[in-house]
Amino acid sequence: MSVPPRYRARSRVDVSGEESRAKAVQVATELFALTGFKGTSVAAVAARTGLSQSGLLHHFPSKAALLTAVLEERDRQDGDFLAGGDGPPLGWAAFDALAALVARNSARPHLVGLFVRLAAEATEPAHPAHQWIHQHYNGLKQWLTEAVTTGQREGEIAQDAPITAIVRTTIAVVDGLQQQWLLEPDQVSMTAEFETFTATLRARWGR
């Protein structure tokens, strides 16, 4: 055999570790969504994952680290949803994809609540999710900036459209509507309000 046994053994451990890690993130997502961050214990996540508490803490040194992993996984899944198999949509299609994501979020109040609360807490530099929240906004900003500049190059968005303002206010509307919707889920349609917002952008800056 060309591969020394100790490397194979380590490789097997890694694979199993990765599976446990993914399982723990999935379990934690379900429990956080059902019973909230505060109402979920590390012990409960460990038990449902089939790990000891110290086994779980090996992957995630704290409950906050587990939550960060849940939110990174949510960002990854949202990224896949937005890309729809063909890579991220650009031009106005990016805003349509975002509207579809807003509609999808309207069925996930617990996850939206977790996101809103953690994003706010994580503005403090010492917060364990501070790096995650920067990555989250940087990813969104880069994609939407590319979407607008591509739309300009292809002639569907005006050359003088204020790129930064469009990108930042679009992200702000998504976030701000979530805050209002969590307080009055029966009174607020995030999808309708977001679509009216993007229609206004299109009326003003579309070509």
Added chain:
Amino acid sequence: MSVPPRYRARSRVDVSGEESRAKAVQVATELFALTGFKGTSVAAVAARTGLSQSGLLHHFPSKAALLTAVLEERDRQDGDFLAGGDGPPLGWAAFDALAALVARNSARPHLVGLFVRLAAEATEPAHPAHQWIHQHYNGLKQWLTEAVTTGQREGEIAQDAPITAIVRTTIAVVDGLQQQWLLEPDQVSMTAEFETFTATLRARWGR
């Protein structure tokens, strides 16, 4: 004397109680802004107010209740600022007043941070600031709705302008920009982005 002594006595106690209460709110605002909510102790607020800890707890049963009072006072002061002595501005003038408030907030990062974090936490029904956050958004919604309908009546806003969407997305932009600004204070101009947003609203729905 026409006023029985026991009423005078009680009245004096009430006035002094109200002064202590107001002083405590002012002290707490300064301390929360300087050292954050977590970094501020009830004991420190009591000492600087000139009250015993139990004296302070008589007015505010918990640190969360003290924070709610700070935020209610901030809403009251913001309301005074927006009204500018002449009552709340209506029509597009309301959006100009809001832009001035956004500019003012750009010099108050600690208070904005407190607001953003507490508003997010308070979406949970059991949170001590849950009633405050409802009042905050209801007040804003009522004022902006009246601003838009007055603008329509006076012919400066189109009859078919989508009132609810304009009101909700305007509030969302203010909130969402705060979240981004707290993370990148040197990269984000809340005032510039908000003014571009309202200029877009005016271009689309102005008459």
